[in-house]
Amino acid sequence: MTTLSTLNKFKKDGTKFTCLTCYDSMFARMMEKAEIDTILIGDSLGMVVQGHDSTLPVTVNDMAYHTANIARSNKHALILADLPFMSYVTLPEAVANSRTLMQAGAHVIKIEGGSELCELVTTLAQAGTPTCVHLGLTPQSVNVFGGYKIQGRGDEAANKLLADAKAVVDAGAALLVLECVPAALAKAVTEAVAVPVIGIGAGADTDGQVLVMHDMLGMAHGRVPRFIHDFLTDERNSAHSIEGAFVLYQQSVREGSFPTEQHQFS
Ligand code: KIV
Numbered sequence: 001m002t003t004l005s006t007l008n009k010f011k012k013d014g015t016k017f018t019c020l021t022c023y024d025s026m027f028a029r030m031m032e033k034a035e036i037d038t039i040l041i042g043d044s045l046g047m048v049v050q051g052h053d054s055t056l057p058v059t060v061n062d063m064a065y066h067t068a069n070i071a072r073s074n075k076h077a078l079i080l081a082d083l084p085f086m087s088y089v090t091l092p093e094a095v096a097n098s099r100t101l102m103q104a105g106a107h108v109i110k111i112e113g114g115s116e117l118c119e120l121v122t123t124l125a126q127a128g129t130p131t132c133v134h135l136g137l138t139p140q141s142v143n144v145f146g147g148y149k150i151q152g153r154g155d156e157a158a159n160k161l162l163a164d165a166k167a168v169v170d171a172g173a174a175l176l177v178l179e180c181v182p183a184a185l186a187k188a189v190t191e192a193v194a195v196p197v198i199g200i201g202a203g204a205d206t207d208g209q210v211l212v213m214h215d216m217l218g219m220a221h222g223r224v225p226r227f228i229h230d231f232l233t234d235e236r237n238s239a240h241s242i243e244g245a246f247v248l249y250q251q252s253v254r255e256g257s258f259p260t261e262q263h264q265f266s
Helices: 004-013 025-033 060-071 091-104 115-126 139-145 155-171 183-192 242-255
Strands: 017-021 038-041 078-082 108-112 131-136 175-179 197-200 208-211
Touching: 004 078, 017 242, 025 060, 025 242, 038 060, 038 208, 060 078, 060 091, 091 108, 091 115, 108 115, 108 139, 115 131, 115 155, 131 155, 155 175, 155 183, 175 183, 183 197, 208 242
Parallel strands: 017 038, 017 208, 038 078, 078 108, 108 131, 131 175, 175 197, 197 208
Antiparallel strands: none
8 A cells, every 4th residue: 555655665666656536446456456546636636527617616525525425436546635626724613624534534634735834734743644746737716826836937936836835744744646737947946945746737756646537637728738648549558448538547657757848838
């Protein structure tokens, strides 16, 4: 079974690891067979499962329901679960909602933001709950950003993101996710912090990679972002199966053939 110690060892050894989003039992079983290292019950479920335009309508109860589905079906992966929009504004509600997701089967709680999360990160760490802090394009802030845009471009934004990353790690964050940031910045963050960094649209130099499952199975809705690869129709998936796509993703990330330069931003 994958644990935080496994991921820390992967980082030390330079072994690239995988993460996929997952929301239900059948896919979780296939990911177990493909030995996907970590699973994220992402609040992206609001878009790919529930049909909303953003992740904002997702509730803690939604997250707990889907987290429990995964936890009872996959014993191999480390399980990360998102605290949804506005569920961690105050410390008491953040703690109560983290407890709900941990009791549903999560191993790590993912939260979006920067150094303003430090107090929460430390509180949860002291209460036996590891956190993964998601930086860069944080979809819960889509209305602040004015759309889903690359983050961390330019010296000021890059320096702020790097400082935020260091601050949350100093506060006790166990993992970071970097979404849609220039590859050079993702590399700098990955080298600057001692904890494993998982990237999506962040180039090849992060310690791990994450994709939304529907996207990597060719079910992206509307415009397909450049960091996505369709592993289902890839000719190397000779079985033409979903499980084959998961195995190919796992192999490609481990051997360093995904992502390539065509999947990254500068
Ligand atoms: O909710 C989600 O699926 C995510 C990933 C895009 C990292 O946060």
